[in-house]
Amino acid sequence: MPASSTLSDPFIAAAVWAGLGALGLTLLLSLQIVAMRVRLRRRQAAEAVVLARWRPVLNAAVVGELPAEGSTGLPPMLPGDRLPFLRLWVHLQGSVRGEAGDTLNALARRLRLDEEALAMLARGPRTARLLAALVLGHLRERRAWPDLLELSSDADNTLSLTALWALVRIDPEAAADYLTPMFIEREDWALSHVAGILQQASAPAAAALARILPSLGEAKLPRALRIAEALRLSLPPSVLGAALASPAVPVVIAALRSxxxxxxxxxxxxxxxxxxxxxxxxxxxxxxxxxxxxxxxxxxxxxxxxxxxxxxxxxxxxxxxxxxxxxxxxxxxxxxxxxxxxxxxxxxxxxxxxx
CATH class of the missing domain: 1.25.10.10 (Leucine-rich Repeat Variant)
Structure with a gap:
């Protein structure tokens, strides 16, 4: 049978065109994957150059060897350096304590990265806002408080919990007063996350719980008591005694655990x-x-x-x-x-x- 007569069959013609379309889409997808890999490798290579330039400076800051103010000991902060630098800076902040963290903060402020992080928090995409919240929390940047408060009620749990962590870092007492009632209400937030965030504000959180517990209904009391247990807080005997005397079994169980x-x-x-x-x-x-x-x-x-x-x-x-x-x-x-x-x-x- 001639090829023209075969292709004149509508079902065969449709199958041929569908096959050609699938082949074309497969080729396009393959090209897109190749292009993405090329871009990724270029970005990784560019970041490696940035980190090679800044890692010695950051490592020196960790051991307290920050160049003197006004000296020429710091490389220039190029526009493409900021995000790789901040990601490495946040990583180092998570692994140091005390004076090393303070020196890293001083370095970031000298490079005006506090201003960069404030702008990212206010107008950046999701990943930039996450990074900015971490940076501003480590910096204990009070100017970020309003934007972090707004972000703390975001529907995205990762964004909201990161913002809450930053608030605690900036002002533990004010954050505990604000966060403790929220943590009691938000039962979708895991207690491990709640405890991790409030760990640095355990004393203010204990005071906030002692004020809140007497006014809570039986539905919310177990959650509040579990937060106290997760933080290993010693509640006032009058508050704990009232919970132990509750007729509600879940409340009594939670109180006994505390x-x-x-x-x-x-x-x-x-x-x-x-x-x-x-x-x-x-x-x-x-x-x-x-x-x-x-x-x-x-x-x-x-x-x-x-x-x-x-x-x-x-x-x-x-x-x-x-x-x-x-x-x-x-x-x-x-x-x-x-x-x-x-x-x-x-x-x-x-x-x-x-x-």
Missing amino acids: VLTPETIGQVRTLLEHEDWQVRVQAARALGRVGERADAGRLAGLLGDPHWWVRYRAAEALRDLPALSRADLEALRASLTDRFAADILAQVMAEGSPA
């Missing part, structure tokens, strides 16, 4: 007999942290609890009581008539023995 000091030990002892097994678990753990030698009998009573986790945590608490020696635990285990109680205590003692 018990770090013995002021509320009486309530903790009472909660060992709570009808909810999860409360008994947390009460046993809390008593292991703050209990006394006299609490050994109370915890031993839980070794026969119907729930395995209660027995296990009670055995752990007995092992962790600082007033009990290994010999005391051996004597207690030998005195137990309940086989399950003796077994769980023996298991926990074996787990805690040195290898």
